[in-house]
Amino acid sequence: MINVHEVLETNKMIDQEHLDVRTITMGISLLDCSTESVLQTCQNIYDKILRYASNLVRTGEAISREYGIPIVNKRISITPAAIVGASCCKTTHDFVKIAKTLDRAAHDVGVNFIGGYSATVQKGMTRADELLIRSIPEALKRTELVCSSVNVASTKTGINMDAVRLMGDVVKETAEATKESDSLGCAKLVVFCNAPDDNPFMAGAFHGVSEAEAIINVGVSGPGVVKFVLENLPEGTNFEVLCETIKKTAFKITRVGQLVAQEASRRLGVPFGIIDLSLAPTPAIGDSVADILQAIGLERTGAPGTTAALALLNDQVKKGGVMASSYVGGLSGAFIPVSEDQGMIDAVNAGALTIEKLEAMTCVCSVGLDMIAIPGDTPATTIAGIIADEAAIGMVNQKTTAVRVIPVIGKGVGEVVEFGGLLGYAPIMPVNKFACDVFVNRGGRIPAPIHSFKN
């Protein structure tokens, strides 16, 4: 039988160390909503989302109450909209109508975000893909809860540099379109390499075409819990003990996610998909991946040793979490967003952390350059260059990488931008001033890498 110490340990994780289930995300296939009429397609999309997800929020809240575990977000991911709208959308404006429908459906079922205003163009763009991508700035301006992602590269296909170049412009245009709110639109737009089909986290969630009709994916979190146990280790504890401790903690955190996922799946009558084992920080003090890296022994995140510490953390989280869940997927690892992590913000302000170091960290973390505010006058070609670099890291290392940078229109290095809520705030970081125009303007594709002769 459970003893009092175990009960108190669990409750302390929840009350003091910010243990939570970050998101229950329902993936819904919209493939059967396609028609040749924009109006009818929008109606089908709205009806289907409401049919599947109208009880999602209520169910999440009930589970949260019964087990005493916060479930922070309830979200929906959908089939990439470029596919759903391919047969009816003839203009960017038609795609914006789909975005508005998604936004209305998300508001009506009460979810926090809806993801999947997406295109997967790692090898080439269809006409619809390109229309959707070009509609993103307008779509993110006209909607509140819609998140957009574009997959521009993969290990199997290489990097679609035409799409990379286009996304440089789209990120910039999105920043311009939402400049009244400090270019917030860019916080809802992510550019991927090797995007997973079952990721429950925003802004990159979409319901891949290989997925079932509907599915429940759960993202767990809990950097605060890991930080707390590491801080309580005796000074000078060796790596063996350190790694074991992280692994055991990741196991416990993930078990809660597994329970919530199974319950949500049972109550909603929708199959359980995966648990995403990510350590996702929030702006709350102590709920920080950077603080974990400091607890491992760095003066500040960004100091030499940061990449090794992050690699260790990421791997142990996976090792602990894999045994705790029957199906693991999504991104699974440690997120390193800047604006959502007080420790990262402090490291930037102290001059310890630069975009270049963050880029190195993305080789071993679960995603990529995330929630980084850059000067509003950064050229679109430079943004495309940043995207190409991240895509190359993902492509060669067979991992997911992503770019979610926010060129804050009207602001420069040293100024601070406030996004609010879970998105936090960020100091604007300097970007390398040297140009890469000739490189990104070449056009075409970078071929897929060879996977023999590894070194």
Add this chain to the structure above:
Amino acid sequence: MNRTVITVVGKDTVGIIAAVCTYLAENNVNILDINQSILQGFFTMMMIVDINNCNVPFSELRDGLTAVGESKGVEIKCQKEEIFNQMHRI
């Protein structure tokens, strides 16, 4: 059986156990196990109860216990047992 864990943590005063047990009895909740001690100066009680025949829905029971806790100046949590089994047992 529908097992639920009730934890009570706070400053020790007269009648905490009585108040909780009375409330549970009124709602037809059967107590299976009680464990009470003073941990780091705080009154700490854990109960495992069966709410199978409880008169009220779970959320009402939980809110009722929270109110009992407020009247006694302690914090009372009511959670289904699976969360602890999941986390601490393989």
